[in-house]
Amino acid sequence: MWENVKSFASEFFVTGDPLIYGADISIVLTIIGIVFGLTYFKKWGWLWREWLTTVDHKKIGIMYILSAFLMLFRGGVDALLMRAQLAMPELNLLAPDHYNQIFTTHGVIMILFMAMPFMFGLFNVVVPLQIGARDVAYPFLNALSFWLFFFGAMLFNLSFVIGGSPDSGWLAYPPYSERMFNPGVGQDFYIWGIQISGIGSLMTGINFIVTILKMRAPGMKLMKMPMFPWSVLSSCIAIIFSFPILTATLALLFLDRYLGAHFFTLDGGGNPMMYINLIWMWGHPEVYIIVLPAFGIYSEIVSTFAKKKLFGYKSMVYAMMIISILSFLVWAHHFFTMGSGADVNAFFALTTMLIAIPTGVKVFNWLFTMFRGKITFETPMLWTLGFIVCFLVGGMTGVLLSVAPADFQFHNSYFLVAHFHNTIIGGVVFGYFAGLYYWWPKLFGFKLNERIGKWAFWFWNIGFYACFMPQYVLGLMGMTRRLVTYGWDKGWWEMNLVSTIGAGLMGIAFLFQVWQIVYSVKHLQKDETGDPWNGRTLEWSIPSPAPYYNFATLPQVSSQDEWWEEKQRREREPLSLAPPKLEPIHMPKNSGIPFVMSMFWFAAGFGFVFDWLWLTISGLVGVAVCMLVHSFNYDTDYYIPVEDIKRTEAAIRG
């Protein structure tokens, strides 16, 4: 009996590596700490009522961003471990197996469990406030999306301590990811972690499309909408059409592994190339999904800190929509070397280059928004400027990569690695940081310390260039990606060392950011105005942090920069109006179903991973029961009486 338990445990838990034991201990300690803290301060009820069951878009947004930061930490540690291993030739810090797992989890976590939730967090916090709505179109679904993401991410991360991590790269190319070469459970964790959170992403996409199209404040025509909701709309369009491809493709891979189907296997007539074809049909739109909202954020910030209207509004809108659709027509540039023939390669090289046109237009428009402006350099603006420079370089190398015959030389080399980090860090991460710094006061009611923020900014930037510019060179030296180590004879070590130092600087930059938050909480600078940046759009017209119903009375919109215009109107003729008449506000009720249902999904996913049929079936039955319970519940919303609104408003406005 005891022997059985022991052998099960040694298979079930990941063993043998001191790094992992260390992580195990810290995870257990953290969990004990959290449980103890919650019990000691009697906060369980608070946690359940205020957070786990909430359908408030702002709280959901905060939870998304918090998870994104945790995942940024884990993905960042992965990155630092990889860079440490590559700092010098022939190092043995990480064994090949471990290294392979780390680059896989780094990629998956950074794209799917860091960038995506960070982006959804900003969607949630900002979009309803900017379009003058009291919540998203489907608040219940929104909570469900978050918890599905959260439990999907947890399932994926669980592979670190239980069963073993996936090791076949962030897109898990078969046949290497098939059972034939990869019999462990890591790959199944990958499939189900992504699958469960992917369902959440898809629902968020639907939710925000409907929110933006149907819930704008009275008078806000589409063409009077701020740029960020436009970018969210274009991103969500790409989400709803690309994520189903991911779901289907991963399902096929799963059928291969679980039921012995032959979609992508070597034997039985399977065709691994089909997977590569399908996964990139999702994979390419995916990178535009995460970068488009960043473009929206830059647009907001540039015009706020140049104190000037956004230049070329219509061009910007068209450019984003074109990018969103065009992103579906370029996928084959990820496998020019698969031998699809000159026709295919020429076509996809051309469509790829076409994307450079609308992207270039956007950069020009940002520049000319600053032109004849009055620019100040608070942290959000610094990140935006950092982005413009960085993204120009990344965009340029992107065009170089799109030249199909030249790509035969760039493909899978460090040139490519440098390029996509250049666009994803320089474009996406910088953008989300800019957005977070910009909207932080609105979220929490206080500003972040600018001085430490600037330190963080410079460390990020210098670290970034030091890390990735050498990688372009390494690519031209013939270094391919996913190498666990390399020899002295190749002459790669100087560049690798510089790159590692750069990665270290970015790690320090992250610490600065954590310190910045801690410091700002300690030395609280409350934002009394609700409009700390002299903003232009509706979210700045309400107090910080926003009350749970957002707007006591819904704004009437007549212009694209409604709040800016309103402030000028008030300057011309000081406000003498009586306070607007309040009406009861219709709000959704909290619900525990999203949390519970996502737990059941988690259980079902775990059952699939370990092939425990009883757990899978109970999980799926639980999911079905949750859905039926919810369907039969007709009591899902309530009205806030006018008295409550008055009291809340008086309390906030002081």
Added chain:
Amino acid sequence: MTQHDMTHPHDAETQGSLKSYTIGFLFSIVLTIIPITAVLYGWAEGMTNTIVLMTAAVLQFVVQLIYFMHLREEKKPRYNLVTLILGLIILLVIVIGSMWIMLFNMVAT
């Protein structure tokens, strides 16, 4: 939770009458029988066959859209139609793109 984009309140339901549903039903029956007989009696070969079958299927899709899903009666702005068109474009990109890349273009020997 209030919505404002709609200028005037109206019911979510689409209309349709017994007549339109029945016409739609008859159309779809006919459009199913044609390809079945075409295949069972071997009217056409190769490409012609494919064209006949696909035309019947697409026509039937249109019939369902118009007579059953009442797509024509949607009020402006016609977001349903726009999302449908976008969806169909992406669908065609996926299917035709896969066929083009996977079936017609192999450098291999």
Added chain:
Amino acid sequence: MAQLNDSGHANQHVSSSDHHDHPDMEEMRTFGFWIYLMTDVIIFGTLFAAYIVLQGNRNGGPGPEELFQMGGIIASTFILLTSSYTSGLAVLAMHKGNRQALMGWLGVTALLGATFIVLEVNEFIHLVHEGATISTSAFLSAFFTLVGTHGLHVSIGLVWMIALIIQLAKHGITPVTKRKVNVISLFWHFLDVVWIFVFTIVYLMGVR
């Protein structure tokens, strides 16, 4: 498949106790469901693409000509077509405010749907007896997945329809149940359209 559970469900979720001041809330939910249907179109599109690309890879196993028994398939096609019509009739009855007829037609639709599923399960059992399973060849993997995913959608639609009939019995025709009926009839028409393409591309072109 998983999307169906959630999004499909999602659109029948929240409901207001009173609606006089939010006349377009239910329409908004119907629109969300329409977008969900578009995402489902893409899922099926991916499965169709996989089927078309892999259908030639038989691994020395049987092909469509040997496997498909067109009699049953044609019967189930007409059954599904009819159920699409009856679900339309249910919506008509709803507009007339006739709850009994509405529930009756929904019941007929569900019954036809159940017959379709029984026929499909029968076909699958027959195929497995012939030795044609999901792991026989890429062609059969793609076949079972495509047809099975459609069948799964129909089955979930059935459960949903029964739940809806119970809710109609409980609450009568309200804006909420009205929207739910509209949404499920959309879903049902959609499944009919998908089946037409399955029937054409998999079966008719297969045996040809």
Added chain:
Amino acid sequence: MKRPNALRWFASLSMLVLLLLMTTGCTESMIVLDPKGPIAEQQRDLMIISTILTSLVIVPVLILTVIIVWRYRDRTGRKAKYAPDWEHSTKLEVIWWGIPIIIITVLGLITIKGTYALEPSKPLESDKKPLTIQVTSLDWKWLFQYPEQGIATVNAVNFPEGVPIRFEITADSPMNSFWIPQLGGQMYAMSGMAMTLYLQADERGEYWGSGANFTGKEFAKMYFDVKSTSQEEFDQWVSEVKASSPALTLEGYQQLAEPAASDVKTFSAFPEGLFYMTVTKYASSHNHGLSWEDIQKIKIQE
């Protein structure tokens, strides 16, 4: 207002460093830019042309960014104009839709031409008869077979200079990518199919190649030596291998295919049709390599 200043310095500095790296110290080890064959040379030229073309936009824009940020920063007593409502200019917008369109058109035309010219399976123009080398990616080593010479090697490939080499590439392992940076771009090595890649070395020399697509544990050891020699030296090498090396048997191949890294090896012979067997091992269940039309033809014949 020191920050924008610093930003500007920082930006120009990093560009300068990059430029220096590109032009000076590292060129020798930047082997992709130091081609030794016609394919790699044309690919290098394409890289340079596209870099110049894109720089035509990027460099002025970077300069413009610095100027605008500097000139329109907020400070007391500034002379630059402030126009908070200036938000549209058709003329300007036409210009910046236009410039990228023109550049992309030019680059697009060059790319299309290059794509057809550098199609990997297109034979190279040469008066010499191409030498066929069959390449198999194994876990985690490369097997080279010389069907005309009847010899085989592991992790080393030799061929005469100035002769077009016709690589036929397959895999008996997860998908890999065959790459000799100084001779030309990559081609995926995939099971069940044989890809064709023409390369040629114009000079004698020793280069190296690698696998560029991740295949598992010992992936980092999948390098191979590439040696281009004179025809005589090559012939001599072939006869040496024939005389002194063991033969590769079928069992030997199966042992070789076991997952492990390997040293350089040479074989005086290999089993008849080994490469074809490797390719068709899985292809019997596929239609890889057959076009859609071919399949239709076969169907009709049946």
